[in-house]
Amino acid sequence: MRLKSTLTGLMAAFYAMPAAAQDGLEIIGKPLPGQMGFQPAATELARDLFWLDGMILIIITAIVVLVTGLLFYIIFRYNEKSNPTPAKFTHNSPLEIAWTVVPIVILVFIGAFSLPVLFKQQEIPEGDITIKVTGYQWYWGYEYVDHEFGFDSYMIGQPATGGNYVKTPEVVAMLEEAGYGADEFLLATDTAVVVPVGKTIVMQVTGGDVIHSWTIPAFGVKQDAVPGRLAELWFTAEKEGVYFGQCSELCGKDHAYMPITVKVVSEEAYEQWLQGAIEEYAGKPLSYDVAAAN
Template sequence: MQLKSLLLGLATTFTAAPAFAQQTLETIGVPVDRGTGFQPAATELARDLQWLDGMLLIIITAIVLFVTGLLAYCIVRYNRRANPTPSSFTHNTPIEIAWTVGPILILVFIGAFSLPVLFKQQEIPEGDLTIKVTGYQWYWGYEYIGEDLAYDGYMIGSPFTGGDNRMSADVEAQLIEAGYRKEDFLLATDTAVVVPVGKTVVMQVTGADVIHSWTIPAFGVKQDAVPGRLAELWFTAEKEGVYFGQCSELCGLAHAYMPITVKVVSEATYDAWLEASKNEGGYVDVRTLLTN
C-alpha cells in the first residue's frame, strides 16, 4: 500500500512539473553581481547601442595607445641626456594641420554611425500597443491606451528605508509567492508591464511630481519622465522573459526603491491576460495564463 502511494505521488509530481514550468518566464534582463558588461540585448535598439559601444571602445583604445606611444617616444628621444641642445621654434604647420584634421575625421566617422542609432531611437514608429507610464514618488503608474486597464507598480517590500539592504522573511515570502527569486529583491515589483513578443510597444512617459526616468537596459531604452511633458520611447522585444529596470533620475528619498518589471509573453498569452485584467478591473498575474 505504501509502495502504491509512493508511485502515485511520484507520478503526480512528474505530471505536474510541465504545468509548473509553463507558469514561469526566464529572467533575462537582470543585473549580475560584479558584472562589467551589458545585459543580453533583447531588442534591435539594444544591439545597435552595444555594437556602437564596442566600436567606440576600439577607437578610444587606439587613440590611447597612439598618444601613449608618442609620449614614450618624446621622453626617450628628447630628454636632457639624449638631446642636450633642444631646438627652439614656435610653429610646426604640418603637425598643427594633422592634429586638427585628424580628430575632425575621427568625429565625423563616429557621427556617421552614432547619429543613425540616435535617430532610430527618437523616430517613434506606429505602435501595436501604447502604454502611458507616469512616475510618482516612488512608484510607477501604467495605463494601457485604448484599453480599460490601469494599475500601479510598487517594489515588493515597499516601503523600504534602505538600512543594510537585508530583506525580512515576510518580504522573501512575497517574492517567492510572486514567482521571483530572493535575489530579485529590490528589482521585482508587485505588478509588471506585460507586452507581447515581437510587437512594437510605444511608451508615453511623464512625471506626476518630480523628474523620474523609465529605463530597461536590456531593451536599450531610457526616457526622462518630466512633469507637464509627454515624451515617448519605443521597443520591440524579441524574446519572452522577465526584464528589470530602475528609475534612473535622482528623484528623492526612495529613488533607489522604485524598480521596473517588464514581462514579455506570447501574443496569445498577452491577449488572454489583457482580457482577464479588464474583466477583473485591474492587474492579473500573467503567470496564471502562461501556456506553451
C-alpha cells in the same frame, strides 16, 4: 442554468489573474554581481547601441594607446640627457593641420554611425500597443491607453507592499509567491508591465511630481519622465522573458527603491493576461460569451 453560471464564474476568475503571464518565463534582463558589459540585448535598438559602444571603444582605445606611446617616446627621446640642445622652433604647420584634421575625420566617422542609431530611437513608429507610464515618488503608474485600464507598480518589499525596504523572511515569501527568487529583491515589482513578443510597444513617459527616468537596459531604452511633458520611447522585444530596470534619475530619498519589471510573453499569453487585467483593473466584468470564447 446553475451550471452555466458556475462555468461563467470559473472562466472569469481564471482570466482575471494577470500574474499568470509570468509562469515559466526566464529572467533575462537582470544585473548580476561582478558582471561586466551589457545585459543580453533583447531588441534591435539594444543591439545597435551595444555594437556602437564596442566600435567606439576600439577607436578610443587606439587613441589612448597612440597618445600614451607618443608621450613615452617624447619623454625618452627628448629629455635633457638624450637631447641636451633643445630645438628653438615654435610652429609646425603640417603637424598642426594633422592634429586638427584627424580628430575631425574620426568624429565624422563616429557620427556617421551614431546618428542613425539616435534617429532610430527618436523616430517613434506606430505602435501596436501604447502604454502611458507616470513616475511618482516612489513607484510607477501604468495605463494601457488602448484598453482604458491602469495600475500602480511598487517594489516588492516597499512599505506599500507590506515591507520595510529590508529583505526579511516575510518579503522573501512575498517574492516567492509572486514567482521570483530572494535575489530579485530590489528588482521585482508587485505588478509588472506585460507586453507581447514581437510587437511594437510605444511608451508615453511623464512624471507626476519630480523628474524620474524609465529605463530597461536590455531593451536599450531610457527616457526622462518630466512633469508637465509627455515624451515617448519605443521598443520591440524579441525574446520572451522577464526584464528589470530602475528609475535612472535621482528623484528623492527612496530613488533606489523604484524598480521596473517588464514581462514579455507570447501573443496568446498576452491576450489571456489582457482579459484578466481588464477584469481586475478596469472593473469591466467579462461577458459569458467572451469568457466562454477564451
